[in-house]
Amino acid sequence: MEYRAGPHARGDLASTRRDAAAFLDNLTVQNSRGAKGRQNWIAIWTKAGDSHCLLADLKIENGMFGEATEAWLCALTAFEVARRLVDESDAQSGDVLAKVEAGVQRFVSALQQKMERVEIACCDQTGFLAHYLPADRPDSFCPAVICISDEEETGAMLLGRLLPVVIGRGMSVLVVSREDLSNHSRSQSESLSNCLDFLSTQPDVDAARIGVYGDGLSAALATDFAASDRRVAAAVCDGGLWKWTRTVAFLEWMTRAPDAVDQDVVSTRRSQLVRRIRCPVLVVAGRGIVSVSHAIQLQADCMAARIDLELVMPRVSRAPEEEVENFVTSDDCVFGWLDQKLARNSTSQPSTSDQQI
Template identity: 55%
Template structure:
């Protein structure tokens, strides 16, 4: 990437995210400068937005301060992804993200730390982002990837989710995943219970979004709990793949059913889902692009409500870097439309 195409400071969230998406889109292995320079530049952009946010906060311009901190979070997220192989810089950026979330959350109490009571008398901690106003609004249960916390997930999703007229409940994968049959669904159903009791949530418009391995948990919840009105999930592909692998292992030979039989099996899985479904393929997700395209074709033939987005990414000399800005905006745009 040439210096002439490097990101510049933008003064509003939409412009910042367009700049961020364009930067990630233009990454490639053939034209790279020192990755440390990129990290420094995006940290500078984030810090500058943070200074602006503090200044607006002191002036009492809370909404402008909040937008500045959302810009900062977008910039810091890019720096974190570029610094993933550099432990010291990665930890420094993660600390900046945590501080930015805390500051954003303190503005008009925009983020709440809540406790979700479970059926077995235990409890999990979560972050809750209320809607822009106090009216009953759609809500999304967002489950982090297996290597992330709810704080990390929230830092990435806040700029995409804020100002869409919906609330977000962010939970950590480790808190809600359990290998025992049905227990993950029970915990996530408790999250549904919690949202359903809130005065600012419309209980008929609650969706679920699972990131990474949590996409399979989102599918299971949508199958088991009819209160889920929309699901961003794996469409059952992870469990289907595990079942196929188990059959291969028991039989001792590869199981190679014909295309028609495979399509029928995928369709049976999807028929258990009674809500609209969005499958995210590629990137860091667990769904391959080829599997997702086949699933989408099966659903189109069966007139099932499933949509597909392919997460764009760039291969650099530091590895694959996902364009999370485009993916997250598409995901929350779909959720906003469906709910």
């Protein structure tokens, strides 16, 4: 029987995200008809996003701003699914990206909360721009998260993906572009500390509950930042695996031996950087630079050393020549973990087993 998971015109965010998650979980089945079938699904999800945009405009005209906001979030979710399906060399790629970024801009006008493009000031008289979304509970101190985009994404693209996840959580979010950090004259960790300085001065932010989330390759930046700035209260990062992998590869290259490093030394080196992090850590294995096998070994090392490190493995489906991550379940898991770790007076204990999300 042919699987038919896809977008439905129910209009509520929960249903749209369930449809998206079910579709991505069954992507191998969806693509069984090859490139033509994939193009059809790109068109279906793009059309669904366009329909939600039209619905949002209608709700705004009728003064129904809450329902308009939900329709925009549905549109952003649908466009993100389409973006995951489009090959970078495909002519449609630019069109879908434009829809995501335009969706974010149009969403701002419908948003009852205040979302700003803010400048992060630095000590050397320079600065860079970031997207700032204050928490939707202005009457109390709320946690905040600094989100760093992958090197192949703009800050607006990451914001478009995360808005449906963070709205309603009572959490402030500062989205920073990896490219902006890389182009800045000072160190990236120092620039991220400036981001934390900015959040600490916001009247709705609890300065003791600020976390960091590095998406994709930026997971390594989040590790360095959490290790260098002890104000970070929770970190979604690579746990130092990128630096460890490079070190081992360099030693093996220098010695021309595949097993040049003693296993006890390997264990110590593997957890060396994460030992400097004084906050809870979540490593998303299989995403970007973090291999599953190395992440499992790191978790075992951290458990032995009583380091609060948890590991999750996202669900992926195989499409022609690539794997596509179920971003819906992954993002829900990541921000659910951040909710837990940044909760006021949190007494939660680290997990002792791997999770698949």
